[in-house]
Amino acid sequence: MSSFLAMGTEWWIACDRPDLLADAEAWVRAAEHLLSRFIPDSLLCRLNAERIAEHPLLAAVVSRALVAQGQTDQVFDLGLGDELCALGYDRDFGAGLPVAAVRTLPRSQLGVHVDGTVVRLTGAGTMDLGGIAKAWTVDFVHDRLRANGATRVLVDGGGDLRASGQEWDLAGPDGHPFRIGDGAVATSSCLKRKWKDATGKTLHHLVDPATGQPAESTLVAATVRAKTAVDAEVFAKAVVIRPALLERVTALGMSALVQDRNLQWWVTGNWEAS
DSSP: OEEEEETTEEEEEEESOGGGHHHHHHHHHHHHHHHOSSSTTSHHHHHHHHSEEEOHHHHHHHHHHHHHHHHTTTSSOSOOHHHHHHTTOOSOGGGOOOOBOSOOOOOOOEEEEEETTEEEEEESOOOOOHHHHHHHHHHHHHHHHHHTTOSSEEEEETTEEEEESSOEEEEOGGGOEEEESSEEEEEEESSSSEEEBTTSOEEESOEETTTTEEOOOSEEEEEEEESSHHHHHHHHHHHHHOGGGHHHHHHTTOEEEEEETTOOEEEOTTTTTO
16 A cells, blocks of 8 residues: 555555556646646646646546536536635645635636647636546546556545445544445545634635635535546535535435534435445
């Protein structure tokens, strides 16, 4: 097993080809340097500044993010970079808690366009790929390991998991045990990445695109099981922001474990079977 810090979190990668573990870490670090908004010379930061960039991996992630916007009725929104910075989330949590000024911005009207390997931004605002970049990298590393001959693989990027080749027994949120074979799981919560603004109000990183402010919801956390880490991550975040999307989770063949404001846990009917 390999463990290391990247993308603001701890990664664990296990497979039956230990000779590939160094390559796997290199793939994660390469993706981070392309997709992070916290690395000043990353390709994403250059895209936000120059409004155009070309790279196949960036185009692939952005294309998938645009699909996620449609799947969630725009609850998942990749155009919240300015709003997150205005709330104080302008640095990696590993560099210390955000310090938020009391200010609000008009909602960004960011246009995102992908043409082949070229990504172009129009209108006001900046892009934040955040969780989907991490989940996409989890899937990417898993698939690369399998393509290079590994048959038993587990990739965990800060709780975004993708596994195959055997049954893996794992501990979920609050120690809830679960078993995963060929599939993925991701958790999103507004209880961990939180901070206070200058007035003492508690803020968190799950922003409701309808308001540009931290979501006010009946749920505080969601864990979603799906076929890919991207699907799991997108819907875990979207469900916390808009709990009505739980119906779509079930309709799409996924399952969820959710926590309400009273810290009680609930499951969709197919959680144990998935």
